[in-house]
Amino acid sequence: MKRTSLCLALLIGTPLGASAEEVTLRGASAFAAGTTFDRPFKAFVDWINENGEGVLQINVVGGPEAVPPFEVGNAVSSGVVDIANVTAAFYTNLLPEGDALKLATNTIQEQRANGCYDLIDGLHQDAMNVKYLGRTGDGIPFHLYLTKPVEGADLSGLTIRTTPVYQAMFDSLGANLVRTAPGEVYTALERGTIDGYGWPAQGVLDLGWDEQTKYRVDPGFYQVDVDLIMNLDAWNNLGDEQKNLLQRGIEWIEAKNAENTDINASERDKQAEAGIETISLDGAEREKWLTAAQEEGWKAISAVNAENAEKLRACLTD
Numbered sequence: 001m002k003r004t005s006l007c008l009a010l011l012i013g014t015p016l017g018a019s020a021e022e023v024t025l026r027g028a029s030a031f032a033a034g035t036t037f038d039r040p041f042k043a044f045v046d047w048i049n050e051n052g053e054g055v056l057q058i059n060v061v062g063g064p065e066a067v068p069p070f071e072v073g074n075a076v077s078s079g080v081v082d083i084a085n086v087t088a089a090f091y092t093n094l095l096p097e098g099d100a101l102k103l104a105t106n107t108i109q110e111q112r113a114n115g116c117y118d119l120i121d122g123l124h125q126d127a128m129n130v131k132y133l134g135r136t137g138d139g140i141p142f143h144l145y146l147t148k149p150v151e152g153a154d155l156s157g158l159t160i161r162t163t164p165v166y167q168a169m170f171d172s173l174g175a176n177l178v179r180t181a182p183g184e185v186y187t188a189l190e191r192g193t194i195d196g197y198g199w200p201a202q203g204v205l206d207l208g209w210d211e212q213t214k215y216r217v218d219p220g221f222y223q224v225d226v227d228l229i230m231n232l233d234a235w236n237n238l239g240d241e242q243k244n245l246l247q248r249g250i251e252w253i254e255a256k257n258a259e260n261t262d263i264n265a266s267e268r269d270k271q272a273e274a275g276i277e278t279i280s281l282d283g284a285e286r287e288k289w290l291t292a293a294q295e296e297g298w299k300a301i302s303a304v305n306a307e308n309a310e311k312l313r314a315c316l317t318d
Ligand code: 173
Pocket: 037, 087, 089, 162, 163, 164, 165, 181, 182, 198, 199, 200, 224, 225, 226
């Protein structure tokens, strides 16, 4: 039996450990090429392609025009693509608990050290046949951006573009919600079908949304997770040298998360220069805002699976 599969492997050229031939992975990104949340992925792919000659290469087949953002999880799960750059909020159809990643108050390096990475990887493997490789976006909060001012944390009467990231929080604060991919936000603002949108502290300007945005509500909340995920069969087919290369590339890109605090500050300046005013919630309104974020966020994860919610909370907020 063993000999047969070995012969077969040699015949059809299946990679066999260290002597494996160069493998090319098909990659996709949920974020448009050249924009903020695609940049770390591009840097990672370039690093792999420079350091992985003869071992492993990544060929990015496209961005949201090739695979719609809310379909990227399915594409990786089924093996239509091998590796992808996507936020867990875009694949809650496959792993609803993935939405907890935004609730992390620690870094991916801390999550690797405290066992959280293994828990998250296991959830991805079991629910969606995916290897969880790593995370960018640490240190970047989310905000509400508006075309009309608000007095406090109450959002009733406003129609806000959302994703699962902001859903529970904005809903509890009374907003009407419309779920869209990032690519539909500009037109929705232009047509006035939304009064605002949830989005991270970074990236508003490179999407041109500043032209249609009057206010940013502070404080920010949560923490961006843009995750690198890989089809589990494709991962299992790799040899040790190929897996090690990917892991070194991931470690390299994750180290750059530390730059986000400075980038956030310069984005704040650029938003102000572009005419986006800051609405700062203070005192009881600030408290209401941040409490809604935390409590509603965790409540939504507990409603999906209370046991996993507890385990995730213990290691993501460690
Ligand atoms: O707002 C969004 O589209 C969203 O959920 C998100 C998550 C991470 C990074 C950028 C956007």
